[in-house]
Amino acid sequence: MASVGEIVAPTPTREVLSRAQARAALIPDCMVEARRLANTVIAGWHGRRKRGIGENFWQFRPYVDGESLSRIDWRRSARDDHTYVRDREWEAAHTVWVWADLSPSMMYKSTFAGVSKESRALVLMLALAEILARSGERIGCPGIMEPIAARNAAERLAAALMHSPSTDGLPDTGMIRGNSDIVLIGDFLDPVEKVMDRLGPLARRGLTGHVIEVADPAEELFPYAGRTEFTDPETGEKLTAGRAETLKDDYARAYAARRKTLAGSLRHLGWSFIAHRTDRLASEALVAVHAYLAGMPALKAEGARP
Structure with missing residues (x-):
């Protein structure tokens, strides 16, 4: 995916090796940061809050004719003239696919940010996997790791990423079935039409x-x-501006229009969209996507801009 900046692309013969080495060196630190980040927001995790077959109490509600009498909470019902059922929270494992763009444009880091886009994307992906694994969800990564339900899913995902081949663009999703969630993290600077051609199906x-x-x-x-x-870190194409400041207004309008169109197209599909900047706290984006996954978009964090 194309990016803006001062990166000089390496020669093609060295690119694959250098990127693989850089990613392998980056992932252990990202895993440490991901665990720290997960621990800062884990207190707000309360599951998916759906009625089901788990053991955790969710709510009392009036008894409905035809329901099993064994579900009636007689102690609560004795308090007034109504019969109440004790609902439990849903605990069936759900599959969540997580993916981070590791194409060359994600390596970009300006002097205005403390981390690269790639580093932030990896931290968000691994932190989300850590939180979801702790709640019993199945975690998978398209083309990298089949879904697993394990407490160490984030660590296993990190290991798989260290040994996975470099790929550009959106992942192959042929192995993914319906009734799952997928979280995609990247810069999405390709033309919106190209992105939506991959996501629409x-x-x-x-x-x-x-x-x-x-x-x-x-x-x-x-x-x-x-x-x-x-x-362009992916194609090596160059653009020289004699007075770059004269491009700023047109660039800003084009950038904002691209983001607005992408966000609107995704929401038309019923998908959520979070814009996150690398000079903001990673927890903002993590809390926001967690809220969407939990079905509570009203909890979207300030700073994770739509």
Whole structure:
């Protein structure tokens, strides 16, 4: 996916090796940060809050004719003239697919951010996997790891990522069946039509999607002036601007229009969209996507902008 900035693309013969080495070195630190991040928000995790067959109490509700008498809570019913049923919270494992874009554009980090887009995406993916695994969900990563229900799912995902081949663009999702959630994390700077051509079929197959767009602050602010050379990290194409500041207004309008169109297209599918900048707290995006997964979008964190 194309990006804006001063990155100079490495030669093709060295690119695959250098990217693999950089990612392998990055993932252990990302796993440590992901666990720390998960621990900061885990107190707010209360499951999916759906009536079901679990053991955790959810709510009392009036008894309905035809229900099993064994479900009646006689102690609660004795308090007044109504008969109440004790509902339990749903605890059946659900499959959540998580994916982070690891294409060259994600390696970008300006002087306005403390981490690269790739680092932030990996931390968010692993932290989300950590939280979901603790609640008993099945976690998978398209093309990287089949869904598993295990407490150490995030650690196993990190190990799989370290040994996975480098891929560009959106993942192969042919193995994913309906009635699952998929969380996609990347910069999504390809043309909106191209992105939606890949995501539209997933929605029609019954997947519920959540997209986190990770952006470097320089990609929004366009803080460039004077003679500036921009290099596409994926194609190597270059653009030289004699006075970069004259491009700022047109760029800002195009960037905002692309994001608005992408967000609207995703919401038309019934998917959620979160815009996140790498100079913001990672917890903002994590809490926001967790709220969507839990069916509580009203809890979306401030700073995870729509």
